[in-house]
Amino acid sequence: MMRLHCPTALIGRDWADDVLIEADGQGRITAVTPDVPAPADARRAAGPVLPGMPNLHSHAFQRAMAGLAERAGDNAADSFWTWRETMYGFLRQLGPDEVEAIAAQLYVEMLKGGYTGVAEFHYLHHDRDGSPYADRAELSHRILAAARAAGIRLTHLPVLYAHAGFGGQQPAEGQRRFINDVDGIRAIMDAVAAAAKDDPLVRTGLALHSLRAVTPDELNQAIVGLDSPIHIHIAEQTREVDDCLAWCGKRPIELLTEITALDPRWCLIHATHMTPAETSAVAASGAVAGLCLTTEANLGDGLFPAPDYLAAGGRFGVGSDSHIGVSASEELRLMEYGQRLALRQRNRLRIDGPSIGAGLYRAAARGGAQAMGVAGGEIAVGQAADLVVLDGANPKLVERRGDLILDSLVFAGDNALVRDVIVGGRLAVEDGRHRDEENILARYRAAMARIRS
Numbered sequence: 001m002m003r004l005h006c007p008t009a010l011i012g013r014d015w016a017d018d019v020l021i022e023a024d025g026q027g028r029i030t031a032v033t034p035d036v037p038a039p040a041d042a043r044r045a046a047g048p049v050l051p052g053m054p055n056l057h058s059h060a061f062q063r064a065m066a067g068l069a070e071r072a073g074d075n076a077a078d079s080f081w082t083w084r085e086t087m088y089g090f091l092r093q094l095g096p097d098e099v100e101a102i103a104a105q106l107y108v109e110m111l112k113g114g115y116t117g118v119a120e121f122h123y124l125h126h127d128r129d130g131s132p133y134a135d136r137a138e139l140s141h142r143i144l145a146a147a148r149a150a151g152i153r154l155t156h157l158p159v160l161y162a163h164a165g166f167g168g169q170q171p172a173e174g175q176r177r178f179i180n181d182v183d184g185i186r187a188i189m190d191a192v193a194a195a196a197k198d199d200p201l202v203r204t205g206l207a208l209h210s211l212r213a214v215t216p217d218e219l220n221q222a223i224v225g226l227d228s229p230i231h232i233h234i235a236e237q238t239r240e241v242d243d244c245l246a247w248c249g250k251r252p253i254e255l256l257t258e259i260t261a262l263d264p265r266w267c268l269i270h271a272t273h274m275t276p277a278e279t280s281a282v283a284a285s286g287a288v289a290g291l292c293l294t295t296e297a298n299l300g301d302g303l304f305p306a307p308d309y310l311a312a313g314g315r316f317g318v319g320s321d322s323h324i325g326v327s328a329s330e331e332l333r334l335m336e337y338g339q340r341l342a343l344r345q346r347n348r349l350r351i352d353g354p355s356i357g358a359g360l361y362r363a364a365a366r367g368g369a370q371a372m373g374v375a376g377g378e379i380a381v382g383q384a385a386d387l388v389v390l391d392g393a394n395p396k397l398v399e400r401r402g403d404l405i406l407d408s409l410v411f412a413g414d415n416a417l418v419r420d421v422i423v424g425g426r427l428a429v430e431d432g433r434h435r436d437e438e439n440i441l442a443r444y445r446a447a448m449a450r451i452r453s
Contacts, residue, residue, distance in 0.1 A: 001023065009379060018034060018035050023425035028375075028385060032381060046420070052115070052117065053364060057269050057292050058110075059123070061094055063106040063109075065087065068090065079237070117384075117386060121157050122157060157229065167247050204228060262287045267371040270304075283313050291331070293330075319368075336348065361409070389421070390419060419431060
């Protein structure tokens with residue numbers, strides 16, 4: 001049971017003062033009562049309380065290579081495709097212990113940055129030589145162990161990755177640790193679901209790496225009977241669009257909508273390069289656009305058509321993807337700043353009121369929860385008790401009230417504004433410190449030393 005008394009809290013799209021939030025043993029909110037004095041047995045929040053932000057797209061192992069691909073090579077046209085070669089080289093050094101240690105450290109950093117849940121888009125399945133582990137779900141189990149050690153909510157998404165390019169091309173050497181068929185990936189999903197069947201903080205879904213890596217027939221076979229989240233990388237780079245056009249005469253999102261009907265189960269990661277017609281179709285489908293602004297900027301992918309997408313009522317959430325940055329506020333800030341730079345205007349992404357930061361935060365929390373398949377994203381009865389307590393004593397929040405709190409968090413804040421983090425009704429971060437960060441960091445350092453040796 002959790003009882004938290006908040007000096008002020010974001011309830012739906014409105015703010016209320018002196019709010020008592022109560023949750024049951026399963027981590028669900030059972031009561032939200034404003035305008036009440038603090039009960040003697042309730043924990044008192046030391047600042048404004050927000051719904052936690054889901055991180056809807058993560059490749060955990062890439063946290064340990066952040067910063068390693070920032071040197072110009074002989075190729076004057078560095079892009080995602082040259083970055084990918086660095087990534088392939090790095091993952092050859094990772095065994096199960098390293099994968100678990102890196103993921104646990106990342107998840108601690110996510111919690112301290114205001115993320116309360118993560119959708120792990122997990123495509124690293126096999127041993128270094130490409131052979132399956134004795135337990136084909138070995139590395140998925142390591143991700144599950146890392147999430148439990150950190151205390152973060154997890155939607156685990158084993159990735160179907162079968163080919164190297166459109167039309168079922170033979171996989172490349174660097175992709176051998178990823179490759180599975182439909183039966184193989186469903187077996188991994190089943191193994192993780194069985195391991196987490198009694199854990200209210202864990203659920204499973206399916207990820208399709210991309211239309212480059214999965215044929216239309218494989219896609220349809222993989223999603224048969226699924227009522228869980230389905231994620232896919234799509235239209236991230238212009239080369240992907242060009243290759244798809246060359247292969248079938250259609251753009252990636254155009255092709256996807258012909259293969260299957262999009263619906264709220266789907267999360268389209270990046271979706272950077274869309275025509276106006278594609279933008280409208282994705283928005284109308286109820287699917288979530290998974291935006292990863294720090295990674296998209298780092299890779300030079302391009303700029304998502306946010307104004308048109310939001311005007312069409314499109315849903316979105318944010319993720320840290322390659323973890324070149326691990327900050328919910330930074331992702332949202334870049335979403336607006338990209339438009340300001342492109343349009344040379346300010347305050348472009350107005351969603352549900354004049355406050356840009358508040359609109360972005362509320363929408364991303366709801367969209368992220370949908371993408372994770374979680375009843376959450378707002379403080380309300382029946383929702384997950386995933387909460388972020390901001391540091392009310394921080395100078396950046398002094399005399400801030402209502403939506404100005406979120407404007408300050410998104411546009412003037414950083415992870416230092418996050419004071420306490422509650423996941424499923426349990427305290428994971430208190431006064432800026434994770435409950436087990438020293439031990440988790442020690443294991444991460446040992447793993448990095450092994451990689452370096």
